[in-house]
Amino acid sequence: MTAIINAVLVMKDHYIPDAVLLMEDGKIVDFGPAKKLPVPAGCEVIDAEGLYVGPGLIDIHTHADGDTYFHEDPIKCSETVLKHGVTSVLPALFYSMNKEEHLEAIKKYKDAIAAGKCKNIFGVYMEGPYLNPDFGCDKEKNVWKDAIVEKDYAEIVEAAKGFAKVWCVAPEREGILDFVKYVKKEIPEIVFSVAHSEATPEQIEALMPYGLKLGTHHTNATGTLENYPEVRGVCVDETVNYNNDIYAEIICDSKGVHVHPYMIRLIKKIKGQDKIILIADSFVADGPPIPGLEDAFDINFDWGGDIAGSKLTLDIACHNMMIHTGGSVCDVFRYASTNPAKMLSLTDRGDIAKGKRADLVFVDHQFDVKRVILGGEQIN
Numbered sequence: 001m002t003a004i005i006n007a008v009l010v011m012k013d014h015y016i017p018d019a020v021l022l023m024e025d026g027k028i029v030d031f032g033p034a035k036k037l038p039v040p041a042g043c044e045v046i047d048a049e050g051l052y053v054g055p056g057l058i059d060i061h062t063h064a065d066g067d068t069y070f071h072e073d074p075i076k077c078s079e080t081v082l083k084h085g086v087t088s089v090l091p092a093l094f095y096s097m098n099k100e101e102h103l104e105a106i107k108k109y110k111d112a113i114a115a116g117k118c119k120n121i122f123g124v125y126m127e128g129p130y131l132n133p134d135f136g137c138d139k140e141k142n143v144w145k146d147a148i149v150e151k152d153y154a155e156i157v158e159a160a161k162g163f164a165k166v167w168c169v170a171p172e173r174e175g176i177l178d179f180v181k182y183v184k185k186e187i188p189e190i191v192f193s194v195a196h197s198e199a200t201p202e203q204i205e206a207l208m209p210y211g212l213k214l215g216t217h218h219t220n221a222t223g224t225l226e227n228y229p230e231v232r233g234v235c236v237d238e239t240v241n242y243n244n245d246i247y248a249e250i251i252c253d254s255k256g257v258h259v260h261p262y263m264i265r266l267i268k269k270i271k272g273q274d275k276i277i278l279i280a281d282s283f284v285a286d287g288p289p290i291p292g293l294e295d296a297f298d299i300n301f302d303w304g305g306d307i308a309g310s311k312l313t314l315d316i317a318c319h320n321m322m323i324h325t326g327g328s329v330c331d332v333f334r335y336a337s338t339n340p341a342k343m344l345s346l347t348d349r350g351d352i353a354k355g356k357r358a359d360l361v362f363v364d365h366q367f368d369v370k371r372v373i374l375g376g377e378q379i380n
């Protein structure tokens with residue numbers, strides 16, 4: 001058995017200061033204030049030195065580790081994000097990949113896991129293929145613009161069975177309902193997400209009975225608000241905000257470029273503590289920074305003078321979220337661990353509780369990661 005002592009345990013909505021946590025066989029056995037929970041004799045002891053100890057971070061949506069795509073080198077990427085406290089991760093496949101590339105990437109992850117590697121990868125996030133090419137998904141090169149037909153997607157769905165956890169769709173695509181029904185039949189536990197879309201509230205809500213309960217990178221790559229001239233319409237953002245059952249992903253970069261800090265605070269007010277999910281959505285690009293954003297270390301730029309996703313890891317997103325919203329360490333553990341676990345119905349992780357996986361992250365008051373434990377095993 002291993003005992004963590006001198007910890008400030010981060011619970012869902014409070015702290016337990018001066019705490020002890022006991023773990024064995026990869027699981028949390030017990031925890032509580034040191035006064036009430038003596039360390040059993042013969043335990044290996046880890047001194048947390050007063051740091052916060054919270055549940056391992058769960059990044060449901062990211063493509064890269066800052067300079068490499070997961071599908072290019074899953075082992076390197078999985079190790080990089082693990083050092084940043086991400087004990088569960090869903091690499092995201094995306095709209096720029098053709099059928100063969102989808103199949104290849106899924107096989108690569110499954111092979112790595114079967115070989116005992118990439119212990120934090122627990123599935124994939126399908127960011128496509130049926131999105132709206134007009135909204136941030138490779139309009140010119142997108143190979144998924146044609147009609148949605150079973151012969152194009154059946155093999156991907158087959159390969160993704162039991163492995164894909166989230167499937168993004170643009171609800172306005174013609175034929176999307178048949179696709180959604182097909183995926184739901186093959187992968188009953190799948191969560192659908194609205195992404196890269198200009199769907200109306202009605203089009204989005206029509207998919208909720210099939211398991212749509214997520215808004216991908218909320219307020220990014222979402223559609224037009226034109227209604228009548230000078231009258232604001234409603235679109236994806238309003239639908240995600242309006243429906244209590246829909247979780248909102250947020251890319252929280254240091255400069256508030258993906259989502260303006262004021263907008264983040266508004267979303268927090270509307271969605272409440274339980275429906276915000278922080279994601280990294282890290283991409284690979286090496287263009288020069290846009291003037292004015294030279295010191296934006298967690299944003300990528302392409303060579304056309306545009307923003308090209310983030311360079312975030314989830315710990316940095318948590319730090320940024322604390323700055324932009326005045327939130328606490330406790331709040332951001334909720335957005336980056338408890339809520340994603342709940343959204344995906346993962347009952348074995350996402351908070352500190354007896355019997356849950358001993359996936360733990362030690363952070364200071366700035367959310368700087370000092371130590372990571374994955375399944376009871378010390379990583380760094």
Ligand SMILES: [Zn+2]
Pocket residue numbers: 061062063092094127281
């Ligand atoms: Zn993405």
